[in-house]
Amino acid sequence: MNARAPRVAVAGLSARMLAQSAARAGLNVVALDIFGDRDTRTHAGMWFDIGGEGLSIDRARLYDALQHVARLPRMLGLVVTSGLEPLAIELSRAPGVPRVIGNGAQSAAVRDPRRFFALLDDAHIAHPDVRFTRPADARDWLIKRSDGCGGTHIEWARELDDTPPGAYFQRLSRGRPMSALFIAAQREAVVIGFAEQTTVSAHRLPFIHAGSLGPVTLPRDTAARIVDAIETIVWRTDLTGLCSLDFLLDNDTFQVLEINTRPSSTMALYEAAWPDAWPRGLIGAHLDACLDGELPHADTALKRPPLIAGQRVVFAPHGFVASQAFSDACFADPACHDIPLPGARIDAGMPVCTMMTTAPELDLLRTALDSECARILQRIRNH
Structure with a gap:
């Protein structure tokens, strides 16, 4: 690693994926997460423990680490991944920490369920039925917290008597869980590809994220309609950088579930299956979009790689x-x-x-x- 190369901080519950991609881009990496896994430390020159109780991030430890990181030379900024959704807007405005390279205030347009599902309705984009008060018959309903990730924010509505703050109810719907990874800049988006999501049930949590497969090829018309939905959402919200759209696919119809306004774990699929297309890793494309407003060539996206x-x-x-x-x-x-x-x-x-x-x-x-x-x-x- 070039000691004079720019630095980037990557943070989340697990920072390994971002650290690996950033190291591939030739950057000096500072990682902040709760695990400190062996390969995370291999890709990062520095690591900070931001773990709280259980599988959570301690806010005070996070800010202490970020204030230290902000003083490091050649620091480009901070890229966040899963686990920091509740702090996205706060971090983008906080003094004394590295600038957030990605979505700050604009993430509220899609992370606030009232605003997001109203946007989808106005744009005629399909989604499962959503309510903000408990249904009279909750047997086929889920309750979701808007600030969660990885399926840990989803429970059966019938098993909870109280509604947590910021939660909403969503009707259980048919379909294969999928995601679309995209990069946005200046109200335009390029869709990188589609992936199939896998989940497992654990205790009261029915849909814990357990992995993904991709890129997978969808029928041309279906893919075009999903791309159009993403372009519409990006135009209306001004999202930037790597994001992903979670949706259910039932034959040739789809229903939008949510948007992750930060790099998702599926980015590793495209780097592994098609490394020549992303010589600087997808985090390089994320930096180009966020810092320079540049998107990858459209002919790089949605093509079937050899693997x-x-x-x-x-x-x-x-x-x-x-x-x-x-x-x-x-x-x-x-x-x-x-x-x-x-x-x-x-x-x-x-x-x-x-x-x-x-x-x-x-x-x-x-x-x-x-x-x-x-x-x-x-x-x-x-x-």
């Missing part, structure tokens, strides 16, 4: 403490990411690592991911 990539989170079947041998074995495994440091305590049901691989076809990719995850689970059982 499809998949990533899947491995959850601990039982609690254990990662040994040196376990961490070393994962670190030597090219398919393994988000690798725990020796001595890390991982409780039952918590994420252990993320497995990622590529294949020329979707069925082969699923088989390969099954094999990779089974190998890690056996390694945990033998631990």
Whole structure:
């Protein structure tokens, strides 16, 4: 790494993906997250612990770290990922911290459910039924907090008596969970591609994010209508940089669920499946859009690369403490990411690592991911 290269700070619950992409772009990386995974520290020259109780970010530790980071030389700014949604606007206005490279105040237009679903209705963009008061019969309804991520903000409405602040009700709808990754600048957007999302159920949380597969090819007309919806939303909200649209796909119809106004985990799929298209990583494209108003060429997007990539989170079947041998074995495994440091305590049901691989076809990719995850689970059982 060039010691004189610009610096960028990346922050979230897990900063590994952004740190990896930024290092590929030739940047000096400062990572702030709650895990401090082994490969995160490999890609980042500096790491700050911003962990709170459980799987949460401690606001005071975050601001202490950011004030230190802001004083580092050649600091371009801060790129955030999942976990910092509640602080997006606050961080963009806070003194003494690096400037946010991405969405600040404009994120409210899509993160505030009242504004967002009103926008969709006005633009005639389909979405599941939404209510802001409890339905009389809540059996087929979800309750969602607008400041959450990764499925941890979604619960069955029938299992909650109270409505948390900022929450809303959404009717359970049919369809395959999908996402569209896009880059926006100056009220224009380029869609990078579509990915299939996978979820698991955990306790009272029915839709915990567990991975993704992509890019996947959609029928031309369906893809065109989704692209048109994204372009309409970006025109009306002035979103900037890497964002993603979550939606349900049912045959040739789609319903919008939400927008993530920051780089999402699916960006890793496109970098893995089509590395030649993104020689500076997608974070390089994010910086170009946010700092210079430049978008990638449209002919780079929505083309079928030679490979499809998949990533899947491995959850601990039982609690254990990662040994040196376990961490070393994962670190030597090219398919393994988000690798725990020796001595890390991982409780039952918590994420252990993320497995990622590529294949020329979707069925082969699923088989390969099954094999990779089974190998890690056996390694945990033998631990």
